[in-house]
Amino acid sequence: MDGFGVSYTPVEREPYIPKFVEVNYSDGSNDPKWSSSNFPWEKKLEENNKKVFGNHSFRPNQREVINATMSGYDVFVLMPTGGGKSLTYQLPALICPGITLVISPLVSLIQDQIMHLLQANIPAAYLSANMDWSEQQEILRELCSDYCRYKLLYVTPEKVAKSDALLRNLESLNARGMLARIVIDEAHCVSQWGHDFRPDYKELGILKKKFEKTPVLALTATATASVKEDVVQALGLVNCIIFRQSFNRPNLWYAVIPKTKKCLDDIDTFIKENHFDECGIIYCLSRNDCEKVAEKLQQCGHKAAFYHGNMEATQRAFVQRQWSKDEVNIICATVAFGMGINKPDVRFVIHHSLPKSIEGYHQECGRAGRDGARSSCVLYYSYSDYIRVKHMLVQGQGEQSSWTSGYNRGNTANSDGIFEKNTENLLEWVSYCENNVDCRRFLQLVHFGEKFDSGNCRKTCDNCAKMKTLVEKDVTVIAKQLVELVKMTGQKYSSSHILEVYRGSMSQVVKKHRHESVSLHGAGKHLAKEEASRILRHLVIKDYLTEEVKKSDVYGSVSSVLKVTTVYIFTFSHPKLSLRCRFISPAKASKVSKSDATPAKGILQPYNKLSPPVDTPASAAPKINVELSTKVYSALRLLRTKLVKEAGEGCNAYHIFANVTLELISRSLPRTKEELLEVNGIGNIKITKYGDRVLETIAATIRDFYSKDGSGSSSNSTDSGKRRRNRATAAAENGDGCGMENDDDEDDFIVRSTGRSKKRLAKKQQENSNNGVGVCNDNWNGFTLPPQECLDDEDLAYLCH
Numbered sequence: 096m097d098g099f100g101v102s103y104t105p106v107e108r109e110p111y112i113p114k115f116v117e118v119n120y121s122d123g124s125n126d127p128k129w130s131s132s133n134f135p136w137e138k139k140l141e142e143n144n145k146k147v148f149g150n151h152s153f154r155p156n157q158r159e160v161i162n163a164t165m166s167g168y169d170v171f172v173l174m175p176t177g178g179g180k181s182l183t184y185q186l187p188a189l190i191c192p193g194i195t196l197v198i199s200p201l202v203s204l205i206q207d208q209i210m211h212l213l214q215a216n217i218p219a220a221y222l223s224a225n226m227d228w229s230e231q232q233e234i235l236r237e238l239c240s241d242y243c244r245y246k247l248l249y250v251t252p253e254k255v256a257k258s259d260a261l262l263r264n265l266e267s268l269n270a271r272g273m274l275a276r277i278v279i280d281e282a283h284c285v286s287q288w289g290h291d292f293r294p295d296y297k298e299l300g301i302l303k304k305k306f307e308k309t310p311v312l313a314l315t316a317t318a319t320a321s322v323k324e325d326v327v328q329a330l331g332l333v334n335c336i337i338f339r340q341s342f343n344r345p346n347l348w349y350a351v352i353p354k355t356k357k358c359l360d361d362i363d364t365f366i367k368e369n370h371f372d373e374c375g376i377i378y379c380l381s382r383n384d385c386e387k388v389a390e391k392l393q394q395c396g397h398k399a400a401f402y403h404g405n406m407e408a409t410q411r412a413f414v415q416r417q418w419s420k421d422e423v424n425i426i427c428a429t430v431a432f433g434m435g436i437n438k439p440d441v442r443f444v445i446h447h448s449l450p451k452s453i454e455g456y457h458q459e460c461g462r463a464g465r466d467g468a469r470s471s472c473v474l475y476y477s478y479s480d481y482i483r484v485k486h487m488l489v490q491g492q493g494e495q496s497s498w499t500s501g502y503n504r505g506n507t508a509n510s511d512g513i514f515e516k517n518t519e520n521l522l523e524w525v526s527y528c529e530n531n532v533d534c535r536r537f538l539q540l541v542h543f544g545e546k547f548d549s550g551n552c553r554k555t556c557d558n559c560a561k562m563k564t565l566v567e568k569d570v571t572v573i574a575k576q577l578v579e580l581v582k583m584t585g586q587k588y589s590s591s592h593i594l595e596v597y598r599g600s601m602s603q604v605v606k607k608h609r610h611e612s613v614s615l616h617g618a619g620k621h622l623a624k625e626e627a628s629r630i631l632r633h634l635v636i637k638d639y640l641t642e643e644v645k646k647s648d649v650y651g652s653v654s655s656v657l658k659v660t661t662v663y664i665f666t667f668s669h670p671k672l673s674l675r676c677r678f679i680s681p682a683k684a685s686k687v688s689k690s691d692a693t694p695a696k697g698i699l700q701p702y703n704k705l706s707p708p709v710d711t712p713a714s715a716a717p718k719i720n721v722e723l724s725t726k727v728y729s730a731l732r733l734l735r736t737k738l739v740k741e742a743g744e745g746c747n748a749y750h751i752f753a754n755v756t757l758e759l760i761s762r763s764l765p766r767t768k769e770e771l772l773e774v775n776g777i778g779n780i781k782i783t784k785y786g787d788r789v790l791e792t793i794a795a796t797i798r799d800f801y802s803k804d805g806s807g808s809s810s811n812s813t814d815s816g817k818r819r820r821n822r823a824t825a826a827a828e829n830g831d832g833c834g835m836e837n838d839d840d841e842d843d844f845i846v847r848s849t850g851r852s853k854k855r856l857a858k859k860q861q862e863n864s865n866n867g868v869g870v871c872n873d874n875w876n877g878f879t880l881p882p883q884e885c886l887d888d889e890d891l892a893y894l895c896h
């Protein structure tokens with residue numbers, strides 16, 4: 096026995112042997128039972144969701160998942176990034192007796208979650224091998240207590256795989272009926288087809304074996320059918336309810352932009368025009384690229400830093416901390432900067448180079464806009480990047496560890512067919528980039544087995560935003576000629592050389608190899624370069640041709656030659672083979688102008704345009720005074736910075752208030768705690784901790800805003816302010832008591848202040864006149880505005896409500 100009354104004997108662990116289990120799946124998403132409000136815990140659920148987590152409602156599938164797991168079933172949840180998976184186990188953990196065990200892949204992720212929970216006064220702890228043993232012992236001791244205060248215990252999969260002490264404690268908890276639920280977060284790490292495979296996740300099957308009756312909740316934001324099957328099998332979830340929802344992220348804007356030599360200038364312009372001073376990630380292929388891109392952006396005046404696997408762990412942690420605390424706003428990183436990024440206000444994810452697969456891309460883009468506000472995902476693509484990536488694949492060693500861990504886990508180029516699978520993924524991915532026709536959302540979602548009507552994209556991807564007319568052409572003859580040409584020239588030349596010969600170039604290189612004399616020289620001279628190149632790449636994507644990559648002996652650079660594949664040999668000569676490609680009609684297509692290539696300003700609205708987050712229905716968005724709201728927002732951010740400092744190490748701005756929450760506060764300008772509680776994202780705990788200071792900050796900013804010139808406008812009395820007064824005066828003269836013009840002026844939100852405000856104001860004026868206080872005659876927005884000194888905080892808040 097150890098000091099906690101728990102047995103010392105080693106835990107029996109069977110080695111992981113994959114075996115197929117028959118799984119009885121049921122689809123929870125379409126079962127109305129789970130959305131019912133008749134569960135006995137309903138009231139507690141509603142109350143705690145609002146009071147503790149500050150959420151005004153549940154997001155899709157949250158209530159359903161909670162009801163299913165609280166009913167004791169094993170549940171598998173596929174929910175997109177930022178969909179709100181954490182609530183589906185944190186809320187049950189809070190209201191169920193006992194402890195919820197959460198397995199999460201990274202200590203940084205765990206720490207982030209714990210910080211969120213502690214901010215909401217929910218007792219939680221974690222155990223990791225890096226902690227002092229005494230610290231671990233203290234936690235284990237608490238677990239043994241019958242009055243254990245923790246509601247959630249987080250551990251890494253390694254801890255479950257290696258720590259007998261932990262398993263013994265779990266057994267003890269279970270025996271005492273205190274192991275409420277087992278949660279496997281980022282469950283796709285179980286599958287070697289997933290892009291974040293973690294061998295220790297495979298060992299988690301032990302949990303279901305040992306704690307057969309304890310419900311398991313597995314969650315992921317990425318899963319194809321094969322990954323899902325792998326996960327369910329490895330975890331042994333024999334009777335499993337699956338909740339799956341659309342992986343579409345409507346607030347993300349997607350674009351693929353041709354990568355030119357000016358790529359870094361393009362990135363600089365893009366950020367300045369659309370996201371200046373906002374938070375973003377730029378994914379690069381190599382550490383060298385990360386450093387180069389960061390340096391260039393710094394020169395252009397951005398607060399940028401780099402992050403890659405070759406940096407010291409402490410240096411990496413320092414950069415990530417700086418970024419999390421908004422001290423730098425752009426991070427140029429390899430995919431080593433991956434899981435564990437929980438920052439909700441990432442406004443853009445730029446891929447400077449090709450990501451490894453559609454799945455990886457979806458996951459990386461998913462780091463943008465977790466708070467639901469509009470964000471951009473821009474990929475700079477060149478075919479030569481594909482060659483680079485393919486070379487890394489062949490070599491089986493990327494310049495970054497996560498590349499190889501995601502791609503080539505066996506450390507040999509062809510273990511278990513993984514190399515083939517990775518090559519297939521890469522080709523599918525190139526096909527996505529080359530496609531300048533179909534909806535990007537459609538293309539991504541199809542990969543996850545989801546049907547998406549591209550009409551619902553609403554021009555939020557570059558392809559849908561283009562004014563285009565498509566023509567479909569039969570390209571069989573051209574395709575056959577191109578393959579023939581590759582064969583004729585001995586399968587020794589690159590795609591650009593083949594294209595030159597096919598289009599009849601008489602360049603020195605063509606002549607040097609005497610290719611002007613092959614019979615197909617110039618056979619494609621009627622084709623535009625883009626068109627010919629699209630057909631050739633189509634042949635690569637369809638695996639009729641392959642790019643064989645090698646490192647050049649002379650310069651060490653990567654080059655590639657086209658070869659004919661066996662797929663071609665077996666299928667291409669079939670007389671009925673027909674290959675078709677869609678092209679943008681040259682007559683109607685608008686040129687790929689800058690506005691196509693760069694998400695249009697009209698489409699992308701940076702913060703100061705106050706675009707509502709997804710949890711706010713557009714119709715509910717109030718009319719606001721943008722100038723005042725922006726000032727309040729800045730003041731609240733300053734306050735938050737102070738609060739973060741006071742909270743100490745490990746606390747980031749978003750643990751206290753997400754930007755979206757501050758945005759909502761600065762729109763609605765609450766003046767009492769009750770009104771503050773009405774803001775989505777604010778629960779009772781936050782009110783108790785920070786309510787007074789938030790309200791003081793709002794009141795002070797409003798006071799300052801109106802004290803500048805008495806016009807209700809900022810210091811440099813703007814034309815719009817004058818216009819407003821004139822308009823109001825005119826309206827008053829016309830006998831329009833409201834003094835409102837029915838136009839779209841944003842400032843009108845003040846004019847549209849509630850009847851309540853007007854009544855209060857009238858009452859105040861009455862009181863003032865009764866008290867002999869002078870009423871100034873600045874007739875503003877249809878009612879008489881008292882002089883500044885007559886305005887108290889309450890009035891100001893009412894005016895702006």
Ligand SMILES: Nc1ncnc2c1ncn2[C@@H]1O[C@H](COP(=O)(O)OP(=O)(O)OP(=O)(O)O)[C@@H](O)[C@H]1O
Pocket residue numbers: 150151152153154157174175176177178179180181182316439465466710753775776
């Ligand atoms: N019902 C809700 N109403 C409003 N906001 C919510 C709700 N549920 C979750 N959120 C917020 O959404 C954001 C994302 O939630 P969460 O971190 O749980 O997402 P996730 O699905 O776990 O994402 P990831 O895959 O990145 O881990 C958080 O800021 C959270 O507070």
